[in-house]
Amino acid sequence: MTATDQSVHLATIAARAAADKLATNLVAFDVSEKLAITDIFLVATAANDRQVGAVVEAIEEALHRQNVKRTRIEGDREQRWVLVDFLDLVVHVMQPEERSLYSLERLWADCPRIALDVEETR
Structure with missing residues (x-):
């Protein structure tokens, strides 16, 4: 089983919202084969606490x-790594230190990446 077209569509919308708030290093993984609880993990980097909050807010909007x-949110008090669960899509917005330390790309390397068709501003 692969991620649904609807899940991919939502991940792309979320990625565009994140990019609009200057999030970087946007990566999406199809985790549907490994996890029964969601289809896609979207990972984004935000430079600081304030930007993490802005990215999360933009994605939710x-x-x-x-x-x-x-359906739930975790880490929104510290704003270092915020996980936002939308059921078929789980978004991780992380500061660079957390992104490097937890290395989600390495953990989910065996899952297919999803092309997001999103241009990041640098």
């Missing part, structure tokens, strides 16, 4: 316009 609401 963009998905809300698609009638998709989060």
Whole structure:
């Protein structure tokens, strides 16, 4: 089983919202073969606490316009690594230190990457 077209569509919308708030290093993994609880992990880097919050807010707003609401959020107090669960899509917005330390790309390297068709501003 692979991620649904709808999940890929939502991941692309979320990635565009993150890029609009200057998130970098956007990567999406199809984790549907490994996890029964979600289809896609989207990972983004934000430079500091404030940017993490802005990226998360932008993603939530963009998905809300698609009638998709989060089911839970973790890490929003510290703003170092915020996980936002939208059921078929789980978004990880991380500061560079956390991204490097936890290396989600290495952990999910055996899962297919999803092309996001999103241009990042540098």
